[in-house]
Amino acid sequence: MIDKEEIEDLTQAHEEDFILNVGPQHPSTHGVLRLKIKLQGETVTHIEPHLGYIHRSIEKMCEASSYRNFIYLTSRMDYLSAHMNNQACAMVVEKGLQLEIPKRAKVIRILMSELTRLASHQLWWACTGLDLGATTPFFVGFRDREVILDIFDETCGSRLTMDYNVPGGIMFDIHPNFQKNVHAFLKGFKKNLPEYHQLLTGNVIFQNRTKGVGYLSPEDTISFGCSGPTARGSGVSCDIRKWQPYDGYEDVQFNEVLETAGDCYARYLVRMREMEESVKIIEQLIDNIPEGDFQAKTKAVLKLPKGEFYSRVETARGELGVYLVSDGTSKPYRMKFRSPNFSNLSALREIAVGGKIGDLVANMAMLDLVIPDIDR
Amino acid sequence: MDKKEFPGAVQNWPGGGMVVTSLTDVVNWSRANSLWPLVFGTSCCAIEMMSAASAKYDWSRFGFEVARATPRQADLIICAGTIVYKMAPVLKRLYDQMADPKYVIAMGACTISGGPFFYNSYSVVRGVDHIVPVDVYIPGCPPRPEALLHALIELQLKIKNRKSGDTKQVVSNI
Numbered sequence: 318m319i320d321k322e323e324i325e326d327l328t329q330a331h332e333e334d335f336i337l338n339v340g341p342q343h344p345s346t347h348g349v350l351r352l353k354i355k356l357q358g359e360t361v362t363h364i365e366p367h368l369g370y371i372h373r374s375i376e377k378m379c380e381a382s383s384y385r386n387f388i389y390l391t392s393r394m395d396y397l398s399a400h401m402n403n404q405a406c407a408m409v410v411e412k413g414l415q416l417e418i419p420k421r422a423k424v425i426r427i428l429m430s431e432l433t434r435l436a437s438h439q440l441w442w443a444c445t446g447l448d449l450g451a452t453t454p455f456f457v458g459f460r461d462r463e464v465i466l467d468i469f470d471e472t473c474g475s476r477l478t479m480d481y482n483v484p485g486g487i488m489f490d491i492h493p494n495f496q497k498n499v500h501a502f503l504k505g506f507k508k509n510l511p512e513y514h515q516l517l518t519g520n521v522i523f524q525n526r527t528k529g530v531g532y533l534s535p536e537d538t539i540s541f542g543c544s545g546p547t548a549r550g551s552g553v554s555c556d557i558r559k560w561q562p563y564d565g566y567e568d569v570q571f572n573e574v575l576e577t578a579g580d581c582y583a584r585y586l587v588r589m590r591e592m593e594e595s596v597k598i599i600e601q602l603i604d605n606i607p608e609g610d611f612q613a614k615t616k617a618v619l620k621l622p623k624g625e626f627y628s629r630v631e632t633a634r635g636e637l638g639v640y641l642v643s644d645g646t647s648k649p650y651r652m653k654f655r656s657p658n659f660s661n662l663s664a665l666r667e668i669a670v671g672g673k674i675g676d677l678v679a680n681m682a683m684l685d686l687v688i689p690d691i692d693r
Numbered sequence: 694m695d696k697k698e699f700p701g702a703v704q705n706w707p708g709g710g711m712v713v714t715s716l717t718d719v720v721n722w723s724r725a726n727s728l729w730p731l732v733f734g735t736s737c738c739a740i741e742m743m744s745a746a747s748a749k750y751d752w753s754r755f756g757f758e759v760a761r762a763t764p765r766q767a768d769l770i771i772c773a774g775t776i777v778y779k780m781a782p783v784l785k786r787l788y789d790q791m792a793d794p795k796y797v798i799a800m801g802a803c804t805i806s807g808g809p810f811f812y813n814s815y816s817v818v819r820g821v822d823h824i825v826p827v828d829v830y831i832p833g834c835p836p837r838p839e840a841l842l843h844a845l846i847e848l849q850l851k852i853k854n855r856k857s858g859d860t861k862q863v864v865s866n867i
Contacts, residue, residue, distance in 0.1 A: 341783055342732075344732045348734065348735060348739070370777065370779050371774070372777055378811065440743075456747060459743070459748065460749070463747065476744075477741060477835055
């Protein structure tokens, strides 16, 4: 824990302190995060994140859009988990309408979510390698990721921001080649996964840079509201897919990945093992997509009853909560997103203060931040 | 003459040869084939920009692979993502820090006009051309990597066809 006296204004810096400004244009912040860092020699003594460099007022824009349209704004929030963001928003509208969606839509949603999670983790793995000075992981990670993006392209019509969910199910049925292509991807990915471990996991330089670096205690994890692999690397069980299953996650067999070390290497291992779990989920469902409708019948203009609705999903980065207040009209009265990245960023001070400035990049990489999700 | 080839004619002489060309053509040719982009991604489009750098699309085929993190070593800003009012002065400063000649590509709907969704937002700059002069626009949300490659090739053609003495207008302080 940091003492309250240590959290002082950066203007009160002592003569021997050095103030370093990282960002907003810096490749290892993965976007436009700005960090003001106070250094004593090489040791980080204080970190102050500055937000708002990509604040696009998505929450406010949602209040001006109808219940069908606001979903598509949210794929630009955490664009690496675009499908899960859409799913959370579709679910909150379905909750308001008390709509039961067809079994086929649920299974396809899970399949798409897990493919998105895989693509997101592959990108994280590729960029982690790049941040820590290895170029090869970038090409290996993107090689496998492109296969998933081709599958999305074929079925959803878009590579990154899929916009595939609508209130009541999914927008259209899967492409006839979907199952064949997913099988081909799984076969290739399972063959390639040992290569991932060869390149980074077992690498001595990588282990020296991550093992014992950036410790986050379980108590701090909970008090900062961290979720996702960041929290599970400290041994805090928080997988929404297990604790509050949605859209049929209760019917699939998978394990919640937990590591107890709480350092960068533990957070790395959680994500690597999560990829294996995602493969397991996809394998269970890909040949068992039930027949039937892919969308429940809904009215052209959706109107939610007065009240408050909340839904949450597990994105690739943690728990995304969508809070919606309805006043009975065709537009939301208030939208609030509880984004996983914002909470995970708040733990950065706990993680990085006391460490060396050289370890900051490793700490940032293992938090896997997406800045537009923080600023919204 | 094919613009991808070296601009000039080879005269064969006994014991060697001689190249006849103009200085402007050679300068433009070398500038166009070694564009170093600045790593500048604010949101979703940056991921597609990374895809364009990956092995499948491989922009190094056209001479763009030396992505630089500092504007002082870069020739080209690919504005990948929304620019909001808080970011606008930063972008202007980055542009000013680059050495001439410098080029700007506006990637995605947000940098063209404020975006398909964020146009009515209170915090979004409605088009990056309010801040810096833009050479090539790419529509899409986000554009595909093929579209980015197309824009980069278009920019190369633009540079190759530049006459000597052309200067670029720089928008004054915002």
